[in-house]
Amino acid sequence: MYDVIIIGSGPAGLTASIYTTRANLKTLVIGGVKWGGQLMLTTLVENFPGFPEGIQGPDLMENMRKQAEHHGAELLLEDFTKGDFSKQPFTLFAGDKQFQAKTVIITSGADAKWLNVPGEKERIGRGVSSCATCDAMFFRNKNVFIVGGGDSAMEEALVLANVAASVTIIHRRDAFRASEIMQQRAKEHPKINFLFNSEITEIKGEGRVQSALVKNIETGEVKEMPVDGIFVAIGHIPNTKVFEGIELDEQGYIKVRDHYHTNVPGVFTAGDVHDRSYRQAVTAAGFGCAAALETERWLAMQGKEAEFTAN
Amino acid sequence: MADFVVTDQNFEAEVLKSETPVLVDFWAEWCQPCKIVSPIVEELAKEYAGKIKVGKMxxxxxxxxxxxxxxxxxxxxxxxxxxxxxxxxxxxxxKDALKRMVDEALAG
Structure with a gap:
């Protein structure tokens, strides 16, 4: 029996585990096959305090993992499959194993959103990608599109511009929502071009990406443009499909009440799985800390109630 | 350890002309998700010894x-x-998904 099981091993989950283990709570982190969360797919993180020169995303996560394990957190590299949150203790399944816990903190984060246009799904890994840092080298001297207008779209464009022949950022609106500094870096790069008010409506090619239909939203005109790679950076969807009995909002984020509590007493949440506003490594870590402290308080209160009943 | 290192030079002899089926792990030093898969591939190499060769490229x-x-x-x-x-x-x-893939390949 664990005092706490944390589902997810991004900044929220690992930070929570550092706090729960230091509070002497027996803690299991169900970290997933792909542990570490979204930062594992990034390069230089320049806005996490404490690293004046920045730090590589995977290195930051490796450090958090070491810190969590140093304090006694157990990390399981299996995917969470299902949980019974209807009675206490909660029963959780991961891989072919089963665990019981007094409390659960859900920090399962969010995954990249795809375009959902014809021709996309069957070409993921064959020219369609959501991770420039992973796949950029396959596009040496090739022409690529980036879809999106946020910081991650700018970052992907800059990574690809180092190797690709040309990079075109396609965005539905007439302005980016990326931070000024990232926009400026992209705009100053000679290899990066921009296509505003436009969207991809179909992806085509023999076994891989060879062209895309690009629609001008203002005029309605559709053009077929040759391209070798399409990188999708249009945001994320929260990973909440597997949590039966946990209340979600209309967009699938976990509904939070009263400081990181879910609708089930004893089940808490932190990070991108509930946070639609900030989605930063440092806010996720902060939420993870707060959820851990709430969990600790809740367990202490349960203990007192049990004592009271026994007397 | 995986069985062997696959290169452009030995690919034909070691993979295409191999009597036993070969699982090839395409990877690179800079690839983070590859580091997640590598240890699993090495476990598979042990578990399927004799049935399948495992090479890293x-x-x-x-x-x-x-x-x-x-x-x-x-x-x-x-x-x-x-x-x-x-x-x-x-x-x-x-690991489950990868075992399934190998089993299906061996059976098919």
């Missing part, structure tokens, strides 16, 4: 083979049987 040093088989994202795992790729998975996967 660095796509940076061997761009030709990766290009020939349309590898555009790593990790990519391919099972070759009688000189043909019979199974492919792209992206990091858990």
């Amino acid at each position: 660095d796509v940076d040093e061997n761009p030709q083979t990766a290009g020939n088989y349309g590898v555009m994202s790593i990790p990519t795992l391919m099972v070759f049987k009688n000189g043909q790729p019979v199974k492919t998975t792209i992206g990091a996967q858990g």
Whole structure:
């Protein structure tokens, strides 16, 4: 029996585990096959305090993992499959194993959103990608599109511009929502071009990406443009499909009440799985800390109630 | 350890002309998700010893083979049987999924 099981091993989950283990709570982190969360797919993180020169995303996560394990957190590299949150203790399944816990903190984060246009799904890994840092080298001297207008779209464009022949950022609106500094870096790069008010409506090619239909939203005109790679950076969807009995909002984020509590007493949440506003490594870590402290308080209160009943 | 290192030079002899099926792990030093898959692949090499050979191919040093088989994202795992790729998975996967892939390739 664990005092706490944390589902997810991004900044929220690992930070929570550092706090729960230091509070002497027996803690299991169900970290997933792909542990570490979204930062594992990034390069230089320049806005996490404490690293004046920045730090590589995977290195930051490796450090958090070491810190969590140093304090006694157990990390399981299996995917969470299902949980019974209807009675206490909660029963959780991961891989072919089963665990019981007094409390659960859900920090399962969010995954990249795809375009959902014809021709996309069957070409993921064959020219369609959501991770420039992973796949950029396959596009040496090739022409690529980036879809999106946020910081991650700018970052992907800059990574690809180092190797690709040309990079075109396609965005539905007439302005980016990326931070000024990232926009400026992209705009100053000679290899990066921009296509505003436009969207991809179909992806085509023999076994891989060879062209895309690009629609001008203002005029309605559709053009077929040759391209070798399409990188999708249009945001994320929260990973909440597997949590039966946990209340979600209309967009699938976990509904939070009263400081990181879910609708089930004893089940808490932190990070991108509930946070639609900030989605930063440092806010996720902060939420993870707060959820851990709430969990600790809740367990202490349960203990007192049990004592009271026994007397 | 995986059985052997696959290169553009030995690919034909060691993979295409191999009597036993071969699982090839396309990877690169800079690829984070590859580091998740590597230890699982090494476990599979042990568990399937005698049934399947397991080779690792660095796509940076061997761009030709990766290009020939349309590898555009790593990790990519391919099972070759009688000189043909019979199974492919792209992206990091858990051990269960990879075992299923190998079992299906061996059975098929």
